[in-house]
Amino acid sequence: MRKRLNILILLCVLLPGLGRAASLSLSLERDTASLGEGLQLSVRLEGGRATSEPRIAGLDAFRVNRAGRSSSTQIVGGRLSSATEFYYYLEPLRPGHYALGPARLGNLVSNTVGLRVSDAAEQSAGPPLQPREPLSLTAGLNKTSCYEGERLDYVLRLATRMRVSDLNVSLPPQLDLRQEGEPRQSERDGQTIFELRYSFKPKRPGRYRIAPAAMNLRAYVQTDPFFAAARPVSLRSQGLELTVKPLPVPPAAFSGQVGTYTVKAALQPERLKPGEAATYSLVISGAGNLPELKPAAVPGLKFYPDKPVEQAGAKTLNFAVVAERPGLYRLSCPALSYFDPASGTYKRLSPALQTLTVVGTASASPVKPAPRAAPRPEVQPAEDILPIHVFARKPLAAAPALYLLLLALTAYLLLALLRRFSFSRPREPKPLKAFKFSLKQDSSRARALEALLAYFKAVLGVSVTSSAELTAELERRGLPPQLSAEIAARLDELNQAVYTGQGAAPVEPGLARLLGRLDRELK
Amino acid sequence: MKRLIIALALLVLPLALLAGDFETASQAYAQGRYREAARLYERLAAREDVSADVYYNLGGCYYQLKDVGRALLNYERARLISPRDADLAYNLEAAKSLRRDNLPENQPWGGFSLNEALWSLTLVNLGLAAVLMLRLYRKPEWSAYVLIVALVLELCCGAGLAFKFWQALSDERAVILDSEVTALAGPQPGDTALFKLHAGSSVAIRASENGWSLIEAGSQQGWLAPGTWERIRRQNAKKTSPVATTALDQAD
Numbered sequence: 001m002r003k004r005l006n007i008l009i010l011l012c013v014l015l016p017g018l019g020r021a022a023s024l025s026l027s028l029e030r031d032t033a034s035l036g037e038g039l040q041l042s043v044r045l046e047g048g049r050a051t052s053e054p055r056i057a058g059l060d061a062f063r064v065n066r067a068g069r070s071s072s073t074q075i076v077g078g079r080l081s082s083a084t085e086f087y088y089y090l091e092p093l094r095p096g097h098y099a100l101g102p103a104r105l106g107n108l109v110s111n112t113v114g115l116r117v118s119d120a121a122e123q124s125a126g127p128p129l130q131p132r133e134p135l136s137l138t139a140g141l142n143k144t145s146c147y148e149g150e151r152l153d154y155v156l157r158l159a160t161r162m163r164v165s166d167l168n169v170s171l172p173p174q175l176d177l178r179q180e181g182e183p184r185q186s187e188r189d190g191q192t193i194f195e196l197r198y199s200f201k202p203k204r205p206g207r208y209r210i211a212p213a214a215m216n217l218r219a220y221v222q223t224d225p226f227f228a229a230a231r232p233v234s235l236r237s238q239g240l241e242l243t244v245k246p247l248p249v250p251p252a253a254f255s256g257q258v259g260t261y262t263v264k265a266a267l268q269p270e271r272l273k274p275g276e277a278a279t280y281s282l283v284i285s286g287a288g289n290l291p292e293l294k295p296a297a298v299p300g301l302k303f304y305p306d307k308p309v310e311q312a313g314a315k316t317l318n319f320a321v322v323a324e325r326p327g328l329y330r331l332s333c334p335a336l337s338y339f340d341p342a343s344g345t346y347k348r349l350s351p352a353l354q355t356l357t358v359v360g361t362a363s364a365s366p367v368k369p370a371p372r373a374a375p376r377p378e379v380q381p382a383e384d385i386l387p388i389h390v391f392a393r394k395p396l397a398a399a400p401a402l403y404l405l406l407l408a409l410t411a412y413l414l415l416a417l418l419r420r421f422s423f424s425r426p427r428e429p430k431p432l433k434a435f436k437f438s439l440k441q442d443s444s445r446a447r448a449l450e451a452l453l454a455y456f457k458a459v460l461g462v463s464v465t466s467s468a469e470l471t472a473e474l475e476r477r478g479l480p481p482q483l484s485a486e487i488a489a490r491l492d493e494l495n496q497a498v499y500t501g502q503g504a505a506p507v508e509p510g511l512a513r514l515l516g517r518l519d520r521e522l523k
Numbered sequence: 524m525k526r527l528i529i530a531l532a533l534l535v536l537p538l539a540l541l542a543g544d545f546e547t548a549s550q551a552y553a554q555g556r557y558r559e560a561a562r563l564y565e566r567l568a569a570r571e572d573v574s575a576d577v578y579y580n581l582g583g584c585y586y587q588l589k590d591v592g593r594a595l596l597n598y599e600r601a602r603l604i605s606p607r608d609a610d611l612a613y614n615l616e617a618a619k620s621l622r623r624d625n626l627p628e629n630q631p632w633g634g635f636s637l638n639e640a641l642w643s644l645t646l647v648n649l650g651l652a653a654v655l656m657l658r659l660y661r662k663p664e665w666s667a668y669v670l671i672v673a674l675v676l677e678l679c680c681g682a683g684l685a686f687k688f689w690q691a692l693s694d695e696r697a698v699i700l701d702s703e704v705t706a707l708a709g710p711q712p713g714d715t716a717l718f719k720l721h722a723g724s725s726v727a728i729r730a731s732e733n734g735w736s737l738i739e740a741g742s743q744q745g746w747l748a749p750g751t752w753e754r755i756r757r758q759n760a761k762k763t764s765p766v767a768t769t770a771l772d773q774a775d
Contacts, residue, residue, distance in 0.1 A: 385614045388552050388580040392545045393605075403641060406648045413655035 022048030024108040026056070026101045032116045033092055034236065040067070043086040043103045043110060050084040054105040058098060058112070063091040065232055091234055092117040134161035137215050139237035147245050147341045148205050149258035151289060153180070156213055156237065158194040163220040165230075167194070170214040175200045201258075205246035212236045247339055251346055257338035261286035263293065265351030267321075267331060273360040278321045280331055282351060285314035291349070293317060293333045300324050301331075301356070323358040330355055431458035432519055436512050446503030448511065449494040455515060459522060467492045479521050487514055545577065552580065557587040568597075575605035579614070586618055592700035592722035594618045599698065599725075599755045603691075606633035623721035626741040631694060637687040644680040651677055694756045697738070699724040704752070706745025710735035717745040726752065 022045065029040040043054045050069075067087040074081050094117065101112035135158070142153040154177055156169065171177050177198035184195045202208070214237075218230045247258070266281045280303070284290050290310065295303050306318040321331070335350035431454075438451035456464050460477075464470045467488035474484040490511055497503060548563035561584035567577045578601035585594035598615040605611060635643075651673040658666055699720045707714040710732045718740075720726065726738040726747075734749040 385583060385586055385617050386610045388549060388583045389576040389610070390549050392574040392576040394574065400641075403645045403648070406645055406652060410648050410652045410655065413652055413659065416659055417655055 022046065022108060024054065024103060024105055024110040026103045026110040026113055028100060028113045028115060031114060032118065034118045035092055035095060039090055039115075040231070041088045041090050041100065043088075043105075045084045045086075045105060045108070047081065047083075048106075048108070049082075050086075050105065052105070054086055054103040054110075056088075056101060056103045058100045059090065061092060061094045061096065061098060061117075063093060065089045065091075067231060068229070089232055095119040135159070135164070135219060135233060135235060137213070137235040137237045139210075139213050139240055141210075141240055141242060144241060145243040145245065146202065147247055147258055147339065147344075148202055149247065149256070149339070150341045151199055151201055151259060151287065152242075154198040154200060154210075156196040156198070156215075158215060158217075158235070159188075159191045160194075160219070161191055164217045164233075165220070166216075166218045168216045169196065170216075171198070172211040172213055174208070175210065202242065202244040205244045208242045208244065210240040210242060212239050248344075248346070250339070251337055253335075253337040254346065255291065255336050255338055257289065257291050257336065258341060259287050259289065259338065260340055260342050261290070261336075261338060261349050263349050263351045265331070265333075265354055267354040267356060270355065271357045271359065272323060274323050274325055274358055276323070278323075278356060280319045280321050280354065282317045282319075282333065283314055284317070284349075287313070290315040291336055291338070293336060293349070293351075295319055295321075295331055295333045298329050298331065300327055300358075301329055321356065323356065326358045326360055328355065328357055431455045432512070432515055434458075435515060439507065439512065443506045444504050445494050445497040445507050448507040449491075449498050449503075452491065452494065452511070452515075459519070464491075466495075474518075477522070479518070483514075483517060483521060487518060490514060549580065552584060552587075557584045560584045561588065568600075573604070575601040575608065575611070577601075578604070579608070579611055582614065582618065586614070590700075590722070591618060591621045592698055592702075595622075595723045595725075596698040596700070596753055596755065599696070600757065602633060603755070604636055604638070606636055618723065622723035624724040624740075626724055626726075628725050629696070629727065631690050631696075635683070635687070637684075637691050640680065640684040640687045644677070644684050647673060647676045647680050691756065695728045696755045697726050697728050697736075697752045698755060699726065699747075699752050701751045704747055706738065706740070706743070706747055708745065710737075710746045712748070714746065718743055720747075728754065 025044045025046075027042050027044070033039050041056070043056065045054075065088065067089050069084060069086045071084045072082065092115075096117055098115045098117065099112050100115055101110055103110040138157050138159070140155045140157070142155075143150075146152055154175065156171075158164075158167070175198075177200050180197040180199050184197075186193045186195070215235045217233055217235070219233045221229050221231055262285055264283045266283075268279050268281070270278070272278055280295060282293050282295075284293065290313075292308060292315070294305075297303075300323060302322045302324065304320040304322070306320070309316045309318075323329070331354040333351060335348040337346060337348050339345075340347045435451045435455045438454075439448060441447075453463070453465070456462075456470065460473055462473060464473060470491055471484050471488045474487070475481065490508075494507070497505065544563055544567055548560045548567065551557075551560035551563065561581060564577055564581035564584060567573065568581055578597045582594045582597035582601060585591075585597060595615070595618045598611060598618055601608070601611050602615065651670075654666055654670045654673055657663075658670065699722055702722050704720050705716045706718050706720060708717055709715075720740055724740060726740045728736050729739050729744065730737040732746075735746045736749070736752070737744060738747050738752070
């Protein structure tokens with residue numbers, strides 16, 4: 001009774017809701033978007049059951065990604081209402097005005113919505129975009145005007161208030177950008193800032209419009225207090241403008257380096273004996289690609305360079321200096337002609353002279369560099385490679401034929417070994433077979449008695465030694481008395497032969513046949 | 524007896540000639556006649572089963588001739604045969620430092636050479652065969668342990684050989700030989716110039732069409748005219764590299 005009442009109440013609640021007319025509506029997150037920017041489209045079905053996906057017209061100019069569906073059921077004022085919502089993310093492919101929809105689901109037809117898609121370049125030509133909540137991508141240059149060959153920094157910043165993942169950056173194609181260091185992450189005003197740093201060198205003078213960078217990522221939108229839905233988002237930075245000025249007419253010795261550099265030289269110790277080593281250091285610092293300097297050759301001194309060390313915008317070049325004979329030496333390096341973009345002039349990079357005093361007598365032994373210094377000189381073009389080999393080692397010739405032969409032999413041996421190996425236990429020979437085999441090996445009466453007793457033990461399961469015991473056992477098993485008597489007589493005969501010293505004589509034939517009869521009777 | 528002597532002489536003669544050429548080339552190098560030495564080494568390098576020392580010395584000749592591209596090409600070839608040669612590693616780094624382009628390199632792992640892997644497997648296989656043969660007739664306890672070790676070694680060497688074989692087959696590296704080449708957008712002389720490469724730059728060959736090759740240099744791709752580069756992996760050892768011979772002739 002109670003069960004029927006419950007069903008009745010449920011029907012009363014559900015039937016009014018089911019009787020309501022179904023409707024389909026289409027909505028768009030916003031009515032404007034720029035190229036490459038994603039936006040959400042949703043189709044809502046109210047008061048009906050969705051058996052299939054809706055078909056939406058007018059999406060030819062968009063890349064469409066399905067973003068799932070959600071269903072909800074509510075009972076308000078005793079009325080049941082259910083709704084299903086389908087979500088799509090659209091990415092415009094062409095600028096223009098579009099009418100999206102209608103969506104169709106069965107017999108239901110939705111409304112249409114309008115969307116204006118603007119060209120991203122229209123925006124990039126204007127002032128930089130304001131960071132749009134909750135995600136924004138901005139690009140920047142450290143200079144808007146520079147000289148050809150000068151190193152510039154291009155910085156891309158992603159500001160977000162949401163959790164993001166799977167970041168994928170598309171850089172402006174016309175710049176040969178080189179990433180500088182790892183991406184950096186920081187927090188500012190409740191936003192997480194991801195910063196990517198690149199450098200490049202403009203090669204030709206002119207006015208450039210740098211295309212916007214694009215970034216695809218997944219942003220996690222909190223749909224309720226517990227769950228977040230991942231949504232693919234495409235962002236574009238603003239475009240940038242750059243003016244590249246040509247270099248003035250260069251001097252003859254211009255090295256091609258453009259940047260701002262300083263150089264410091266140091267010598268430690270400044271006084272030593274012949275054969276001892278001092279360290280001559282050159283520290284070049286500044287912006288741009290740091291050049292490498294080499295000390296000028298000085299007769300009586302030998303230079304052995306260490307590996308250059310570059311860190312924090314400074315390059316350190318160390319040379320072990322070994323004096324061969326006493327004297328006063330001046331150490332310098334050939335000046336490097338470069339263009340300084342800060343002053344707009346050509347400059348020469350030359351460290352201060354260092355003086356080395358070598359006192360004492362020249363040693364007779366050949367001069368060796370200090371052990372700290374690299375024993376092998378750094379690369380001197382066409383001079384200082386290691387000498388050739390005067391003996392040609394015979395190459396390790398490949399011998400596939402030998403190998404195949406060996407492989408075949410190994411495989412054969414492996415197979416031979418496996419054939420001998422068996423996982424099953426060797427089967428015991430049948431008692432009668434064993435008896436016959438034993439007689440075949442040795443047909444003496446003593447051996448025959450031994451084999452016969454073994455046969456009885458195997459067949460009857462008990463040890464019998466006398467004919468009386470055997471007869472009793474065979475009769476107990478219901479065997480014909482004649483057969484039992486015959487077998488017992490043979491047993492007696494063998495026993496007697498053995499105990500009377502005639503064990504070596506051959507056994508009388510017919511015993512095996514008799515046992516064959518016994519086998520059959522026992523079966 | 525006479526026939527035996529003739530047969531032995533025929534067998535030894537090529538080896539003697541080879542040694543003679545190598546010695547002559549080395550003498551030319553020692554006397555500073557690098558071009559002549561390079562020509563002799565090129566002749567030796569055109570044969571089958573070239574010693575790593577021939578490529579090493581040839582690389583040295585080109586280095587002295589300031590031909591960075593060919594120096595690097597031959598050093599890289601020597602490294603395929605003798606990957607752990609310390610002299611070679613040093614000279615290779617020296618030659619690399621003379622390159623003008625600073626492209627990222629895809630250097631294959633070179634712990635051992637393909638032939639070394641093959642020989643290791645052959646020797647392990649020999650040991651395995653010996654243990655198996657022993658176990659066919661006698662089964663001392665120690666032989667079971669030796670058999671297990673030999674089987675494990677066989678597996679390791681087999682895997683090493685397969686890896687080196689795959690590495691050799693998939694080695695598409697090439698070295699730019701001309702002092703400056705322009706990579707184009709297509710395999711035609713009139714196509715748009717994309718970027719420039721200089722001697723010694725290591726590139727990867729991705730496709731070929733009408734003699735032109737699509738190369739990958741760092742993150743860039745472009746088409747290069749034939750004869751401006753050469754593969755590190757030798758494809759035809761029977762004849763002297765035509766590019767190298769032409770270059771030496773032109774230098775004369």
